[in-house]
Amino acid sequence: xxxxxxxxxxxxxxxxxxxxxxxxxxxxxxxxxxxxxxxxxxxxxxxxxxxxxxxxxxxxxxxxxxxxxxxxxxxxxxxxxxxxxxxxxxxxxxxxxxxxxxxxxxxxxxxxxxxxxxxxxxxxxxxxxxxxxxxxxxxxxxxxxxxxxxxxxxxxxxxxxxxxxxxxxxxxxxxxxxxxxxxxxxxxxxxxxxxxxxxxxxxxxxxxxxxxxxxxxxxxxxxxxxxxxxxxxxxxxxxxxxxxxxxxxxxxxxxxxxxxxxxxxxxxxxxxxxxxxxxxxxxxxxxxxxxxxxxxxxxxxx
Amino acid sequence: xxxxxxxxxxxxxxxxxxxxxxxxxxxxxxxxxxxxxxxxxxxxxxxxxxxxxxxxxxxxxxxxxxxxxxxxxxxxxxxxxxxxxxxxxxxxxxxxxxxxxxxxxxxxxxxxxxxxxxxxxxxxxxxxxxxxxxxxxxxxxxxxxxxxxxxxxxxxxxxxxxxxxxxxxxxxxxxxxxxxxxxxxxxxxxxxxxxxxxxxxxxxxxxxxxxxxxxxxxxxxxxxxxxxxxxxxxxxxxxxxxxxxxxxxxxxxxxxxxxxxxxxxxxxxxxxxxxxxxxxxxxxxxxxxxxxxxxxxxxxxxxxxxxxxxxxx
Numbered sequence: 001x002x003x004x005x006x007x008x009x010x011x012x013x014x015x016x017x018x019x020x021x022x023x024x025x026x027x028x029x030x031x032x033x034x035x036x037x038x039x040x041x042x043x044x045x046x047x048x049x050x051x052x053x054x055x056x057x058x059x060x061x062x063x064x065x066x067x068x069x070x071x072x073x074x075x076x077x078x079x080x081x082x083x084x085x086x087x088x089x090x091x092x093x094x095x096x097x098x099x100x101x102x103x104x105x106x107x108x109x110x111x112x113x114x115x116x117x118x119x120x121x122x123x124x125x126x127x128x129x130x131x132x133x134x135x136x137x138x139x140x141x142x143x144x145x146x147x148x149x150x151x152x153x154x155x156x157x158x159x160x161x162x163x164x165x166x167x168x169x170x171x172x173x174x175x176x177x178x179x180x181x182x183x184x185x186x187x188x189x190x191x192x193x194x195x196x197x198x199x200x201x202x203x204x205x206x207x208x209x210x211x212x213x214x215x216x217x218x219x220x221x222x223x224x225x226x227x228x229x230x231x232x233x234x235x236x237x238x239x240x241x242x243x244x245x246x247x248x249x250x251x252x253x254x255x256x257x258x259x260x261x262x263x264x265x266x267x268x269x270x271x272x273x274x275x276x277x278x279x280x281x282x283x284x285x286x287x288x289x290x291x292x293x294x295x296x297x298x299x300x301x302x
Numbered sequence: 303x304x305x306x307x308x309x310x311x312x313x314x315x316x317x318x319x320x321x322x323x324x325x326x327x328x329x330x331x332x333x334x335x336x337x338x339x340x341x342x343x344x345x346x347x348x349x350x351x352x353x354x355x356x357x358x359x360x361x362x363x364x365x366x367x368x369x370x371x372x373x374x375x376x377x378x379x380x381x382x383x384x385x386x387x388x389x390x391x392x393x394x395x396x397x398x399x400x401x402x403x404x405x406x407x408x409x410x411x412x413x414x415x416x417x418x419x420x421x422x423x424x425x426x427x428x429x430x431x432x433x434x435x436x437x438x439x440x441x442x443x444x445x446x447x448x449x450x451x452x453x454x455x456x457x458x459x460x461x462x463x464x465x466x467x468x469x470x471x472x473x474x475x476x477x478x479x480x481x482x483x484x485x486x487x488x489x490x491x492x493x494x495x496x497x498x499x500x501x502x503x504x505x506x507x508x509x510x511x512x513x514x515x516x517x518x519x520x521x522x523x524x525x526x527x528x529x530x531x532x533x534x535x536x537x538x539x540x541x542x543x544x545x546x547x548x549x550x551x552x553x554x555x556x557x558x559x560x561x562x563x564x565x566x567x568x569x570x571x572x573x574x575x576x577x578x579x580x581x582x583x584x585x586x587x588x589x590x591x592x593x594x595x596x597x598x599x600x601x602x603x604x605x606x607x608x609x610x611x612x613x614x615x
Contacts, residue, residue: 037520042420046430049412053430056444056488059455063447071453113337120334124327132335139346140542141597143549145570146590149577150349173345176338205330234437236552241578252439256556259439259446266447273443280435288428292500 060277063270082271086258090268092275094247095254099233100279101164102250106171106232110179111225113172118183119209123192136177144174148241155242166242167250171232179224186220187213219290226287230280251276357591361584369584376588386564387589390572391596397483397568398547402540404487409494410536414528416495417502427499434492438552445485445557446472472558475565482566486553494539501535502528537608541601548597569593 064082065075086092121129151170152161160166190213198208236252243249255276258269360372380387416427436444448455451470471481505528513523551571554560560567560575567575573593577586 037418039420042415042418045411046415046426049408050426050429052488053433055455056448057432059448060444063453073458113341116334117338120331124331124334126331129331132339135342135347138598139342141545141594141601142346142350143570143590143593145549145551145574146353146577146586146593147346147349148574149583149586150352151345153352154345154349169341169345173341176342180338230435234435234440236437236439236556252437252552255439255443259442259556264446266450266453269443270447273440273447276440276443277436280437281432284432284435285428288431289424291431291496292427292503 060270060273063266064274068267082267086268086271092254092272095249095251098164099250102167103229103233105168107225107229109172110175110228114176114179114183117180118187121184122187136181139177145237152241161242162245162248167238170238171235175228175231182224186217190216222287222290226283230283233280353587353590356584356587359584363581376585380588380592386572390567390569394548394568398544400483401486401490401547402544405490405494406540408491410498412495413498413502417499431492431496433489436489439556441485441489441553442556449481473562475562478558478562478565482557497535497539498532501532505531537610541604545597
């Protein structure tokens with residue numbers, strides 16, 4: 001079979017039966033799979049794309065670590081002046097703390113609410129299900145930027161302006177629809193029979209869910225939770241609008257202030273960028289391998 | 303106990319044996335969606351309705367004497383007198399189409415490459431996906447450093463004889479579109495690459511083997527197996543991304559501020575300026591309503607034309 005395949009495909013896998021029809025080439029060293037691609041077709045475009053991806057990151061690190069006024073292309077001699085300036089003088093220390101609170105609170109709130117809603121959608125038929133689904137889908141078309149004014153009025157009435165609570169609520173709400181759709185997809189992929197077996201063993205629905213379904217949702221929950229964290233860490237408009245006091249602002253707002261300064265201090269800007277990037281990079285490194293499996297577990301197919 | 307549970311199971315096939323918990327299965331789904339539904343009613347549905355309501359009003363904080371019911375005046379003004387509406391709408395369209403097309407093409411290529419087996423694949427995936435997690439403001443920060451005319455990358459390109467010294471690509475109306483587009487592309491491609499790579503995991507290997515046996519080359523395999531398999535994922539990803547690119551203002555707001563000379567003002571950016579800086583909330587609401595209807599119409603048209611989920615695989 002392998003030999004037949006290799007022959008049809010025109011590669012030179014060592015044939016088991018009769019003499020090879022082509023002179024053996026370098027490739028015969030290992031048996032080539034039917035879908036194998038010449039190495040250069042992988043490495044050349046990949047290398048080019050890596051350059052495009054990594055130069056901007058390098059550029060930021062370069063500006064953040066080299067002394068002001070230097071035009072060297074390597075960050076050496078290295079200095080941490082820009083960081084201490086940004087962290088202390090430009091209050092990035094406080095911004096970092098605020099962003100962390102918003103990110104973690106949004107993560108927890110989004111995951112809990114979406115688990116509950118996603119479970120209902122995956123496991124029950126109920127009267128307003130279709131309407132609820134439609135609402136979730138339609139909400140994807142609503143530009144958050146255009147909801148700023150009415151949202152501002154709501155939060156003013158709730159006395160949440162200049163409180164991180166307003167940003168946490170707004171981020172959670174706009175993160176919910178996608179999270180619910182994703183999580184209900186993940187739950188649908190867990191066979192009901194597993195839960196039923198636990199019910200027969202005397203578990204209530206909640207205990208059965210925690211014991212049987214929850215562990216299987218791990219990749220999906222990691223994907224959804226990290227989305228929520230990264231999104232709220234990155235998002236900028238709500239914090240810009242709802243938090244006007246400086247000690248309540250978040251990192252993206254702080255960066256925007258640096259960009260908008262009359263004479264942009266590039267070193268400080270780059271250092272601020274690094275501070276903004278570090279938590280996301282850590283989260284990303286942690287979830288990177290879950291990301292693809294998490295999605296292929298049924299996210300796209302719903 | 304187990305037997306009793308099994309009997310109860312038979313009589314109510316869709317739930318665990320009823321226990322002391324207060325929630326009956328009839329009420330349970332409503333209780334479960336209640337938190338999500340209440341949050342979305344209060345913070346999405348209500349603002350949307352208030353936008354629709356204000357679109358029919360004259361409502362400007364700085365001109366309170368004119369406030370009141372306006373009928374369709376705002377809408378008439380949009381379609382007959384407002385040149386900026388049309389120019390920002392055209393720019394939004396250009397921006398969305400450019401971004402979605404290029405992000406899809408590059409993301410698809412990238413996904414196909416990192417789906418192969420090769421040495422260093424895990425590392426390569428992590429690297430090429432990494433801008434996915436970068437925010438619009440951070441993207442602006444990074445590209446401002448790159449585009450800076452005195453110490454940016456362009457200076458080094460000029461040193462090497464490419465381009466000229468002192469060019470600021472972000473303040474030149476001829477270059478600003480592609481300068482901003484490149485920055486957005488940089489962080490947008492990984493989204494497509496991740497989604498498409500995820501979907502590639504579920505293509506059956508046997509299909510390729512069968513195609514090989516039938517003598518189909520790699521190109522034909524791509525067009526007859528891979529692409530049809532990816533179709534739904536691609537339609538969904540392009541739609542979500544298109545809507546997202548239309549609505550998102552972070553990058554352009556911080557990178558170009560809509561300038562130079564309004565050259566990169568998208569419709570949402572124009573609306574935000576009208577509503578927030580111009581305090582003309584009635585007119586901004588009408589613009590929002592029009593934008594929303596356009597977006598919804600285009601999305602439905604797109605799903606229809608692409609026959610989403612139509613043919614079974």
